Amino acid sequence: MNLLLLLLRRSRGAVILAVCFGLVTGAASAGLIAHINAVLASGGTLADRGTVLGFMALGVLMLGARIASQLLLTRLQTGTTFALRDELSQRILATPLRRLEELGTHRLLATLVDDVQSVTQGLLCLPPLLINGGIILGCLTWLAVMSRVVFFALLIFAILGVASYLLPTRRIVGLLRESRRTDDRFFRDLRSLTNGLKELKLHRERRAAFLTQELFPTAEELKQLQVRVSTLHTFTTSWGMSLFFFFIGLLLFALPGIAPVSPSTLVGYTLAVLYLQQPLDSTMTLLPMLGAGTVALQHIDALALASPAPTEETLPPARLTASPARIDLVGVTHAYRREGEDTPFTLGPIHLTLRPGEVLFVVGGNGSGKTTLAKLITGLYAPESGELRVDGKPVAEAEREQYRQLFSTVFSDFHLFDTLLGLAPGAVAERARAYLQRLQLDRKVRIDASGALSTTELSAGQRKRLALLTAYLEDRPVYLFDEWAADQDPMFKEVFYRELLPDLKAAGKAVVVISHDNRYFDVADRLVRLDSGAIVADESQKRNTDGSEPSPAASPSAASGTGLRL
Numbered sequence: 001m002n003l004l005l006l007l008l009r010r011s012r013g014a015v016i017l018a019v020c021f022g023l024v025t026g027a028a029s030a031g032l033i034a035h036i037n038a039v040l041a042s043g044g045t046l047a048d049r050g051t052v053l054g055f056m057a058l059g060v061l062m063l064g065a066r067i068a069s070q071l072l073l074t075r076l077q078t079g080t081t082f083a084l085r086d087e088l089s090q091r092i093l094a095t096p097l098r099r100l101e102e103l104g105t106h107r108l109l110a111t112l113v114d115d116v117q118s119v120t121q122g123l124l125c126l127p128p129l130l131i132n133g134g135i136i137l138g139c140l141t142w143l144a145v146m147s148r149v150v151f152f153a154l155l156i157f158a159i160l161g162v163a164s165y166l167l168p169t170r171r172i173v174g175l176l177r178e179s180r181r182t183d184d185r186f187f188r189d190l191r192s193l194t195n196g197l198k199e200l201k202l203h204r205e206r207r208a209a210f211l212t213q214e215l216f217p218t219a220e221e222l223k224q225l226q227v228r229v230s231t232l233h234t235f236t237t238s239w240g241m242s243l244f245f246f247f248i249g250l251l252l253f254a255l256p257g258i259a260p261v262s263p264s265t266l267v268g269y270t271l272a273v274l275y276l277q278q279p280l281d282s283t284m285t286l287l288p289m290l291g292a293g294t295v296a297l298q299h300i301d302a303l304a305l306a307s308p309a310p311t312e313e314t315l316p317p318a319r320l321t322a323s324p325a326r327i328d329l330v331g332v333t334h335a336y337r338r339e340g341e342d343t344p345f346t347l348g349p350i351h352l353t354l355r356p357g358e359v360l361f362v363v364g365g366n367g368s369g370k371t372t373l374a375k376l377i378t379g380l381y382a383p384e385s386g387e388l389r390v391d392g393k394p395v396a397e398a399e400r401e402q403y404r405q406l407f408s409t410v411f412s413d414f415h416l417f418d419t420l421l422g423l424a425p426g427a428v429a430e431r432a433r434a435y436l437q438r439l440q441l442d443r444k445v446r447i448d449a450s451g452a453l454s455t456t457e458l459s460a461g462q463r464k465r466l467a468l469l470t471a472y473l474e475d476r477p478v479y480l481f482d483e484w485a486a487d488q489d490p491m492f493k494e495v496f497y498r499e500l501l502p503d504l505k506a507a508g509k510a511v512v513v514i515s516h517d518n519r520y521f522d523v524a525d526r527l528v529r530l531d532s533g534a535i536v537a538d539e540s541q542k543r544n545t546d547g548s549e550p551s552p553a554a555s556p557s558a559a560s561g562t563g564l565r566l
């Protein structure tokens with residue numbers, strides 16, 4: 001998509017009106033030149049009242065049309081830039097998680113920061129470019145009317161001139177593309193810098209290697225590319241400007257020897273060509289910015305982000321029940337395919353059922369696929385094969401967004417927002433206070449009337465407790481915790497496994513817990529063990545009728561050696 005199309009998509013009427021005003025500006029400019037030329041050619045005898053009034057009227061028309069065109073396009077440009085940033089954020093949120101993971105946060109950030117800025121600058125070039133275009137067109141029309149022969153000579157010269165200008169300009173656009181690719185690497189290095197502060201500070205050799213082998217070379221490469229772009233641009237514009245004088249030289253010294261040209265035509269042409277110098281100079285300066293904007297727009301397209309998520313009004317009528325009696329994963333699979341890897345990690349086919357009031361533990365070694373399974377259960381990954389069913393009905397693609405709303409989660413790489421977003425603060429205030437007390441955070445964190453947390457600068461364990469509080473307040477039918485208790489102290493592990501999970505179960509929630517805490521596996525109603533992406537054991541924890549723990553022998557898996565009870 002190009003920049004003009006982007007503007008047109010936003011407001012066709014305003015763009016057309018602005019182009020019309022641009023053309024009027026051009027016509028008025030040509031009229032002014034014609035007036036000046038006529039007065040000069042008459043030796044001053046034409047400077048009567050009518051000519052003066054005409055000159056003033058054309059001046060006012062040019063000024064008015066220019067301001068109108070510029071204002072219209074500038075407003076449109078500002079609106080489009082902000083709309084583009086909003087739309088990009090929405091598109092990122094609508095894009096499947098797996099695609100975003102493949103792109104990497106550094107590329108998304110580079111797009112949100114750099115591409116949007118380049119598009120903004122490119123759009124900023126459009127108003128003056130369109131006005132310049134109007135002026136150039138107006139002057140050329142007047143020149144064609146004044147003398148066909150000279151105009152023909154000008155046309156040939158202009159074609160050669162534009163061709164000699166466009167050739168290096170193509171190279172400039174190529175360099176801009178290369179620079180944009182390097183920019184992605186630069187953002188990746190910047191992310192390593194900010195995320196790896198501790199590791200870089202603590203290890204001098206690593207820090208030196210990071211700076212000299214990664215950050216600085218990428219920055220240097222970027223700098224070199226930018227220097228080459230600006231050098232080429234300087235040569236190109238200077239060459240373009242010298243062409244004017246070349247043409248005026250030809251006009252004054254060569255043309256009269258080839259074809260009969262009147263002195264007034266020569267004066268008129270010289271005047272017009274000198275007048276055209278300013279808009280053409282500004283056009284040549286703006287074109288590389290337009291090129292950079294177009295490259296940025298192509299880069300945004302290449303990310304293949306999804307269309308913005310459907311709004312509530314456009315969503316299909318809710319078919320999924322808000323409190324399902326069961327959720328089934330029927331033969332679902334997911335594979336991570338990476339370039340140069342012959343055997344991708346594949347999870348599944350997984351057959352699993354979640355039921356209200358049941359606590360399901362997912363256990364297994366590192367890399368066995370627990371988090372991947374969690375992403376499939378919660379609908380963050382679409383199954384590559386198999387299907388998800390809610391109360392026996394398959395979840396269609398269009399229902400996946402609704403399906404995800406069934407879950408409250410705390411993933412191990414959760415993000416803690418500093419406000420209770422999406423939860424009516426007034427309605428949850430009482431419960432929030434109670435949970436803060438229960439999670440022993442009431443002395444650390446306060447929640448104000450707008451739902452803003454007084455701080456999120458807490459220990460890792462405390463932050464996780466705050467994330468748990470948010471999940472509790474969401475009050476959804478299914479809860480999923482990915483190694484929630486991993487950095488809690490023993491007392492809070494006890495509270496989590498022995499009090500909080502049973503509470504959720506008693507409240508009729510389906511609870512999925514990814515855990516390495518084998519001391520608490522008895523809390524599970526069912527325990528699923530993963531190994532290398534496959535379920536190798538799926539057992540109900542049989543409780544004795546008096547509620548006491550089952551003996552290891554009671555568990556078939558223990559007997560068979562799969563070691564559910566460990």
Ligand SMILES: Nc1ncnc2c1ncn2[C@@H]1O[C@H](COP(=O)(O)OP(=O)(O)OP(=O)(O)O)[C@@H](O)[C@H]1O
Nearest residue numbers: 101336338345364365366367368369370371372373
């Ligand atoms: N975003 C990803 N891209 C490519 N491969 C991935 C990605 N995430 C995980 N994997 C691979 O998938 C496999 C399973 O990872 P997963 O995170 O599901 O395991 P896990 O059981 O949760 O491990 P852990 O106990 O260490 O958290 C691993 O081999 C890992 O390398």
